[in-house]
Amino acid sequence: MSIEFRAVSYTYPGTRIGVSDIDLAIADGELLAIIGASGSGKSTLLKLLAGFLVPDSGRILVDGKDVTGLKPEDRQLGIVFQNYALFPHMSAAQNVAYPLKMRGIGRPQRLEQARAALVRVGLGDFTERRPATLSGGQQQRVALARSLVFSPRALLLDEPLSALDAALRVGMRDEILKVQRQADIATLHVTHDQEEALSLGDRVAVIAGGRIAQVAPPRELYERPATRAVAAFVGEANLWQGRIAAPGRVALANLDLAADTEGFAPGDVVTVMVRPERIGPAPASGINVFTGAVATDRYLGPTRRVDFAVDGVNVRLHTHVREAFSAISIPPDAIRLLPAD
Template sequence: MSLVLDNVSYSYPGSTQGLHEVSLDVRTGELVAVIGPSGSGKSTLLKLVSGLETGHAGRIALDGEDLSHTPVHRRHIGMVFQSYALFPHLDVLDNVAYGLKLRKVPAEARRRRARELLELVGLGEFAARAVARLSGGQQQRVALARALAIDPRALLLDEPLSALDASVRGHLRDQIRAIQQRFNATTLLVTHDQEEALTMADRVAVLKDGRLLQIAAPREIYERPASRAVAEFVGLSTLLPAKVAAPGRLDLGFAELAAPTGQRAAGAAVHLLVRPEHIRPDPPPGSPNRLPGRAGAQRYLGALTRYDFEVAGAPRPFLAESAAPAAETIGIPPEHIRLLDD
C-alpha cells in the first residue's frame, strides 16, 4: 500500500501556519520519518493523512484511493499516539482488541488476534493486566499492537518514543522497526528525535515552515543536505560563509582552503559545511587545510569529547570530536567539505 501526498496545502483558520504544497510518497513497506523544528507542520501532516484534520488542497491517496472525503474510521489506518491513548477501564487484551470490536469481529476471533499481537510485542503474559500497571515502554507496545491488530493499510507513528527514558528508547526503537518490517507496513513516523529518524527510517523528510525542504535516505540527508536550512537542522556541524577563490579553492576570509568547488565561478558566495567527526586533530605537516588554534569549551560524551576549536579570525569555532581534545591544529580533508550555495 503506497501513501502519496500530491501538492498538499492546509492552513489553520485565521493563521498562515500549516502546510504549503507538500508532495511526498511512502512506498509499500517503507518507513518515512518526518522531522523539523517546532511549528514546521509535522503533526499537521499526520492529522491530514489520518483524517483528524480535513479541508486541505491537493491530494492524499492510499494505494491510489483519494482519501479527501473518507472519514477517519473508513481509512483503515493504524495510529500510535505520543500519549498512547489506551483505555484505562480495559485490560491489556481488550485494549488491543478494541479496533476489531468496532469492526464487529466476533469475540473469539478478536481475542485470538489480540493474543497473537501481544505475543509478538513480548507482552503475552500481561493480557489480563490493567494498563495502569504497565511501564511506559510496555504501554507503548500495547498501543503498537492495537494499531497493528486491524491489519492497517498504513501505520502512523506520532512521536512514539518521546515520553520514554533514554535507556528504554533505544531498545523499543529497534523493536518497532523490526515489527514494522515484519508486517511490511507502509509507515509514516513523526519525530523530533533526529537519531530516531536516522536509525529507523528508509527515508527522512525535513519540513520547515510548512514546506518540504528535502526527502532522501538518512545518509544522504546527513552527508549531502540540499540546503543550509537542512544542514542547520540535521546533525551538528560547522557552517561558515565563504567565497570561491578559484577552482578548488575556498576563501573564508581568515584562511583559504582546498575544497571541491565544482563548476562554481570565482566569487560565488557559499557556505562551508563540515561535520565534527571529519575534523582531524593535530594532522601531520603537509596535510591539506591545516588550521592553527586552540581547543576551547569541551563537552564530555563518554567515548569521545566534543569541543570548540578556536581559529583566529573565524566568526565562530569549529566543532570537533576527539578522544583527547588537546589539539593545537586541526585539519579538514577536502573530500569531507560540503559547499552549500547561498
C-alpha cells in the same frame, strides 16, 4: 500499500499557518520519518493523512485510492499516539481487540486475534493486565499491537517514543522497526528526535515552516544536506560563509581551503559545511591543515568537543584524541558547499 500526498495545502481557519504544497510518496513497506522543529507542521501532516483535517487543496492517496474525502474511520489506518491512549479499565487484550469490536468481529475471534497480536510484540504473558500495571514501554507495545491488529492499510506513528525514558526509547526503536517490517506496510513516523529519525527511517523528510525542506535516505540527509537550514537542523555542523576563489579553492575569511567546488564558479558566495567529527588534530603541515589555539574544550565522555580558533574562524570539532594539539586538518572530502542563503 503506499501513501501519497499530492500538492497538499492546509491553513488553519483564521490564520496563515499550516502546510503548503506537500508532495510526498511513501512506498509499500517503507518507513518515512518526519522531523522538524516544534510548530513546523509535523502533526498537521499526520492529521491530514488520518482524516482529522481536510486539505484546502491537493489529494491524499492510500494504496493508490483517493482518501481525501473519507472520514478517519473509513481510512483503515493504524495510528499510535504519543500518549498511547489506552483504555484504563480494559485489559491489554481487550484494548487490542477494541478496533476489531468496532468492526463487528465476534468476541472469541477478536480476543484470539488480540492475543496473537500481543504475542507478536512480545507481550504474550501480559494479555490480562490493565495498562496501569504495565511499564511505559509495555504500554507502548500494547498501542502498537492495537494499531496493527486489524491489518491497516498504513501505519502512522506520532512521537510514539517520546513519553519513554532515554534508554527504553532506544530499545523500543528496534521493536518498532521489527513490527513494522513484519507488517510490511507504508509507515509515517513523526518525531522531533533526529537520531531516532536517522536510525529508523528508510528515508527522512525534514519539514520547516510547513514545507518539505528535503527528503532523503538518512546518510544522504546527514552528509549531503540540500540547504543550510537542513544542515543546521540535522546534527551539528560548522557553517561558514565563504567565496569560491578559484576552481578547487574556497576563501574563508583569511583561510584558503582545498575543496570540491563543482557546480560553483569563482566569485560565488557559498555556505561551507563541515561536520565536527570529520575535523581532527593534525601534524603541523598538510592539505587544509591550520594552526591555531583551543578556545574551549568540553569533555563529553566518548569524545571531546573543542572550539578551535584559526585566524578569526571558529572551528568546532569532535575528537577522541586526549592529548593537547595546536593544528587541525579539515579533509577536502569532508567539505560540502551549499548555496548561500
